[in-house]
Amino acid sequence: MTDFTLHIGTRIWSSWSLRPFMALAATGADFDAVVTPLRSPATKAAITRFSPSGLVPVLVDHRPEEPVTVWDSLAICEYLAESFPDLWPRDAAARAIARAVSAEMHAGFRSMRMAMPMDLFAARPGEGLDAEGVETDIQRIDAIFADCRSRFGAGGPYLFGRFCIADAMFAPVASRFRTYGPTLSDASEAYVATLLADPGFKAWEEAALKEM
Numbered sequence: 001m002t003d004f005t006l007h008i009g010t011r012i013w014s015s016w017s018l019r020p021f022m023a024l025a026a027t028g029a030d031f032d033a034v035v036t037p038l039r040s041p042a043t044k045a046a047i048t049r050f051s052p053s054g055l056v057p058v059l060v061d062h063r064p065e066e067p068v069t070v071w072d073s074l075a076i077c078e079y080l081a082e083s084f085p086d087l088w089p090r091d092a093a094a095r096a097i098a099r100a101v102s103a104e105m106h107a108g109f110r111s112m113r114m115a116m117p118m119d120l121f122a123a124r125p126g127e128g129l130d131a132e133g134v135e136t137d138i139q140r141i142d143a144i145f146a147d148c149r150s151r152f153g154a155g156g157p158y159l160f161g162r163f164c165i166a167d168a169m170f171a172p173v174a175s176r177f178r179t180y181g182p183t184l185s186d187a188s189e190a191y192v193a194t195l196l197a198d199p200g201f202k203a204w205e206e207a208a209l210k211e212m
């Protein structure tokens with residue numbers, strides 16, 4: 001048996017599932033990803049069998065003493081960071097900002113989420129960009145990317161230099177930006193390219209192709 005099972009939704013759509021997948025992939029831990037197909041009449045009943053919230057993602061840590069089940073993408077990432085502390089920046093100030101932007105992503109940007117749903121391999125340039133609130137969301141995300149890269153990114157191409165949970169949280173945004181093509185600053189363009197080339201993201205795409 002692997003150390004972890006990560007229950008996820010259909011990869012082309014499940015933006016919430018992509019986040020802990022990216023974090024788990026970055027740890028190098030041994031894990032299985034188990035897909036529950038979304039958008040089917042059977043979805044809710046199937047997810048409810050293993051998920052207390054009725055939502056994916058869900059992580060099961062197969063500890064010999066007692067398995068631990070964790071739901072919610074950010075809670076799963078935090079749980080992983082207990083065992084893999086490098087999932088957050090080491091510096092306390094950088095770690096605090098990484099947590100703040102992760103929480104902001106987790107709780108916000110509803111207009112962008114609604115108007116620009118993740119659809120991994122789709123190309124819909126311009127669609128959804130004029131919906132109410134979308135421009136404001138995109139400008140704020142662009143500012144987060146540019147600010148983190150300039151203040152904390154000296155050690156590598158990710159928001160805080162090397163990969164951390166904040167990058168996992170924004171990976172679905174990179175996919176959305178590729179699909180819908182908003183205008184971004186040069187710093188954000190470069191960072192989006194980094195996320196799209198990340199080995200965890202590539203592994204997700206490869207598995208998504210096999211799911212289709």
Ligand SMILES: N[C@@H](CCC(=O)N[C@@H](CS)C(=O)NCC(=O)O)C(=O)O
Pocket residue numbers: 009013014015016017038039043044047054055056057071072073074
């Ligand atoms: N806040 C939750 C949101 C999870 C969520 O909304 N998951 C969607 C799939 S991406 C889901 O499970 N939907 C259930 C359904 O479609 O019935 C998290 O961060 O994990």
